[in-house]
Amino acid sequence: MKPVWTSMATAMTVLAIVLGLTSCANSSNDANTIIVYNAQHESLTREWIDAFTAETGIEVTLRQGSDTALANQLVAEGAASPADIFLTENSPAMMLVENAGLFADVDPRTLDQVPTRFRPSTGKWTGIAARSTVLVYNKSEIPADQLPVSLLDLAQPQWKGRWGAGVSGADFQAIVAGLLALKGEETTRAWLQGMKENATAFPNNVATMKAVDSGSPEAGVIYHYYWYRDQANTKENSADTALHYFRNQDPGAFVSISGGGVLASSDNQPAAQKLLAFITGMSGQTVLRDGSSMEYPVASTVAANPALVPLADLQAPAIDPSRLDSRKVTQLMTDAGLL
Numbered sequence: 001m002k003p004v005w006t007s008m009a010t011a012m013t014v015l016a017i018v019l020g021l022t023s024c025a026n027s028s029n030d031a032n033t034i035i036v037y038n039a040q041h042e043s044l045t046r047e048w049i050d051a052f053t054a055e056t057g058i059e060v061t062l063r064q065g066s067d068t069a070l071a072n073q074l075v076a077e078g079a080a081s082p083a084d085i086f087l088t089e090n091s092p093a094m095m096l097v098e099n100a101g102l103f104a105d106v107d108p109r110t111l112d113q114v115p116t117r118f119r120p121s122t123g124k125w126t127g128i129a130a131r132s133t134v135l136v137y138n139k140s141e142i143p144a145d146q147l148p149v150s151l152l153d154l155a156q157p158q159w160k161g162r163w164g165a166g167v168s169g170a171d172f173q174a175i176v177a178g179l180l181a182l183k184g185e186e187t188t189r190a191w192l193q194g195m196k197e198n199a200t201a202f203p204n205n206v207a208t209m210k211a212v213d214s215g216s217p218e219a220g221v222i223y224h225y226y227w228y229r230d231q232a233n234t235k236e237n238s239a240d241t242a243l244h245y246f247r248n249q250d251p252g253a254f255v256s257i258s259g260g261g262v263l264a265s266s267d268n269q270p271a272a273q274k275l276l277a278f279i280t281g282m283s284g285q286t287v288l289r290d291g292s293s294m295e296y297p298v299a300s301t302v303a304a305n306p307a308l309v310p311l312a313d314l315q316a317p318a319i320d321p322s323r324l325d326s327r328k329v330t331q332l333m334t335d336a337g338l339l
Ligand SMILES: [Fe+2]
Pocket: 041, 089, 171, 223
């Protein structure tokens, strides 16, 4: 038996060395590997990093999570975080990390690729994509001339039991943050109270759209790309629905900016800055136009997918993303009994 144990011990030693080398190669100490904390849709970020790795040879490891979970994790980890770069679906999570002082300055050449309205004035992170708030509605249930004029209308008694949203998700909470920034605390509290009376809570945007497609409720507040993705595929969750754009700088025309920022604690900042430059550059933004995400490009003058309503036609309210306050939103939604 002894020789067997000896050779097993040898094999395990070899294995340990190999694993040690592998984990070393995956650490952010390696100049050719970076770690992304990714809260954007994994499919979109994979499209970006596959093209980035092909172009630069820099390997990317994704750690997937939600906006809120990963932002809180970064704040908890502080300078000890293994992350080199943080990508989100919405701006409030970027502000949490920025306010904790954890971001390095974004390379000025990257900022030059992004119009000022799609990034905070601090230069600590940048917009990488955008998504529009929309009302998805069931065409058989609501005639087009009876659609609400404003998002605020949905808090009125005539909308009781007739709409829903993915209340607990970062997507919907960004919309509430936009409302708070535009109209202030009093109006937001009143609207959330009306929502508690009127709306059904769904786990996410897709579940909301699916329910609207079946006719109950009649409408839902979601982001545009969930509908366009379904329309581009089987239409199984949206065939009986259409989108209503509130326009007119209404809170319901809020355009949410997905963000990217380099962590100050990253020991591989040049490679992390390179990824952010790539995502906001022509190649990265073209992924948004030609890929399957259906989100809007925001940089390098790349136009949107022609299936979408052009961003310039949405009449979105102008909101500095640095004014979006996720903690206050959580508090107000909790007070209203929505969370
Ligand atoms: Fe989303």
